Amino acid sequence: MHRIKVTINGKEYEQEVEPRLLLVHFIREKARLTGTHVGCDTGNCGACTILFNGKLIKSCLTLAVQANHAQITTIEGLAANGLHPVQDAFLEKFGLQCGYCTPGMILNACYLLQSNPQPSEAEIREALEGNLCMCTGYQHIIDAIRYAAERMKQSGTVQL
Ligand code: FES
Ligand code: FES
Numbered sequence: 794m795h796r797i798k799v800t801i802n803g804k805e806y807e808q809e810v811e812p813r814l815l816l817v818h819f820i821r822e823k824a825r826l827t828g829t830h831v832g833c834d835t836g837n838c839g840a841c842t843i844l845f846n847g848k849l850i851k852s853c854l855t856l857a858v859q860a861n862h863a864q865i866t867t868i869e870g871l872a873a874n875g876l877h878p879v880q881d882a883f884l885e886k887f888g889l890q891c892g893y894c895t896p897g898m899i900l901n902a903c904y905l906l907q908s909n910p911q912p913s914e915a916e917i918r919e920a921l922e923g924n925l926c927m928c929t930g931y932q933h934i935i936d937a938i939r940y941a942a943e944r945m946k947q948s949g950t951v952q953l
Pocket of ligand 1: 833835850
């Protein structure tokens with residue numbers, strides 16, 4: 794077993810973990826933050842997407858021990874002070890149905906908008922290529938991200 798300390802959404806979690814434990818399972822089962830979903834455990838679906846030291850990663854492709862001393866943001870962290878504008882936009886523009894892919898989609902969108910505040914539809918589609926959705930056909934997700942970008946431009950919102 795290894796003792797690790799991880800900061801998730803500003804809160805420190807210290808636990809003994811097995812070396813084989815995946816970070817997504819640490820987040821869900823040890824930190825009890827179940828907004829990060831598991832679709833495949835093999836890096837294909839994007840449901841487990843989080844921000845890890847400011848970078849977008851799939852947390853099923855990282856071991857929990859690799860997150861020792863890392864700073865992580867999950868979907869719960871975006872809503873710490875009320876819903877984030879991207880979360881609001883997904884609600885308003887019907888960017889979700891079952892919601893399984895939604896946390897990963899929203900974190901991906903926030904990450905994109907940090908570096909590209911006014912992305913084109915093609916740029917959004919390219920950014921989302923590692924995140925799969927079984928329900929929406931993607932168009933409502935893209936509309937929601939463009940809507941969020943417009944609202945954030947008008948309000949001067951800092952993305953994260
Ligand atoms: S659960 Fe990580 S990519 Fe599917
Ligand atoms: S809303 Fe159901 S998988 Fe995307």
